Amino acid sequence: MKRRILILYTGGTIGMQPSEQGYVPVTGFHELLQQQLHSKTSQQLPEFELLELDQLIDSANLVPQHWLQIAGLLQQHWQQYDGFIVLHGTDTMAYTASALSFMLQGLDKPVILTGSQIPLVELRNDALDNLITALLLAGNYQIPEVCIYFNGRLLRGNRSTKLKSTGFDAFDSPNFPWLGQVGIHIELHGNLLLEPGLRQFLLPAFDAEAVVMLQLYPGIPARVVDALLDSPKVKGLILQSYGVGNVPDANEALVDSLAKASDRGVVVLNITQCLQGRVSQGAYATGSVLNRIGVVAGQDLTPEAAFAKLHFLLASGLTPEQVREQLAQPLCGESS
Numbered sequence: 395m396k397r398r399i400l401i402l403y404t405g406g407t408i409g410m411q412p413s414e415q416g417y418v419p420v421t422g423f424h425e426l427l428q429q430q431l432h433s434k435t436s437q438q439l440p441e442f443e444l445l446e447l448d449q450l451i452d453s454a455n456l457v458p459q460h461w462l463q464i465a466g467l468l469q470q471h472w473q474q475y476d477g478f479i480v481l482h483g484t485d486t487m488a489y490t491a492s493a494l495s496f497m498l499q500g501l502d503k504p505v506i507l508t509g510s511q512i513p514l515v516e517l518r519n520d521a522l523d524n525l526i527t528a529l530l531l532a533g534n535y536q537i538p539e540v541c542i543y544f545n546g547r548l549l550r551g552n553r554s555t556k557l558k559s560t561g562f563d564a565f566d567s568p569n570f571p572w573l574g575q576v577g578i579h580i581e582l583h584g585n586l587l588l589e590p591g592l593r594q595f596l597l598p599a600f601d602a603e604a605v606v607m608l609q610l611y612p613g614i615p616a617r618v619v620d621a622l623l624d625s626p627k628v629k630g631l632i633l634q635s636y637g638v639g640n641v642p643d644a645n646e647a648l649v650d651s652l653a654k655a656s657d658r659g660v661v662v663l664n665i666t667q668c669l670q671g672r673v674s675q676g677a678y679a680t681g682s683v684l685n686r687i688g689v690v691a692g693q694d695l696t697p698e699a700a701f702a703k704l705h706f707l708l709a710s711g712l713t714p715e716q717v718r719e720q721l722a723q724p725l726c727g728e729s730s
């Protein structure tokens with residue numbers, strides 16, 4: 395029996411059309427797709443239905459509440475379909491893929507995000523290929539996790555990042571092997587896939603202001619940290635530090651600002667600016683200072699996964715101490 399797939403179209407370049415201001419998302423993706431698919435091709439595809447968000451978004455406008463909307467729609471239709479494709483803008487696709495991986499844990503069906511660099515309406519595009527392959531993957535393979543499929547690569551969602559602004563090979567997971575690759579053949583690395591587990595949909599009410607991110611740079615003054623944390627709404631800080639997790643410890647005011655934030659319950663998560671490798675908070679004195687002030691070492695989390703995980707845990711009603719504990723362990727393959 396043919397598997398049934400739900401395509402959730404949220405916006406993004408894949409369904410955009412030119413306007414005087416540049417590309418904008420437009421409704422009617424289903425008709426456009428049907429025009430592009432020849433009847434012969436569609437016979438080989440799994441059965442699919444398409445659902446459009448009422449308000450399509452350029453994903454540069456994404457806010458954490460959109461994660462809730464997307465996850466809610468997937469939950470609502472979970473029983474009726476065998477797999478799910480989320481069409482999403484590429485700009486923040488890795489954030490949404492990460493967030494969905496925390497919200498939809500222990501999956502027994504694939505959730506594959508894809509999009510394109512050139513819209514489907516254009517003569518030369520990567521949209522049709524990305525969508526057709528995502529459909530074949532969702533319809534014919536057991537992939538029990540949230541992934542991104544893009545330009546021949548199947549990537550774990552919470553390990554992915556957008557590396558190229560214009561290349562078709564826009565996405566990669568530089569710190570984790572690909573889950574699969576698609577060339578003449580479709581090759582999946584089954585040993586890397588998550589095991590289906592106890593399905594848990596956890597859809598907390600996100601507060602967009604709860605998490606802030608700060609990339610360190612040479613000479614950063616303490617007042618930048620203070621300004622960023624100057625709101626009782628801020629409950630978490632992602633610190634993007636150097637190398638294996640080092641900060642300028644010679645800047646006592648900066649370390650003091652971080653320590654004070656930590657003391658008043660702000661959860662500080664330390665990740666590296668490097669694309670590969672992991673945080674080892676204590677290899678250098680410039681890193682071990684963070685161990686003394688309660689900063690959590692972010693292992694090999696991507697910035698997108700760190701941001702989504704901290705948001706998810708803070709929205710889940712945990713105490714700062716519980717959030718710190720959960721951050722230190724992998725929940726769904728996001729860190730090793």
Ligand code: ASP
Pocket residue numbers: 405406407408451452453454482483484485486509510511
């Ligand atoms: N700005 C677009 C978006 O993220 C870019 C894309 O889809 O490639 O929605």
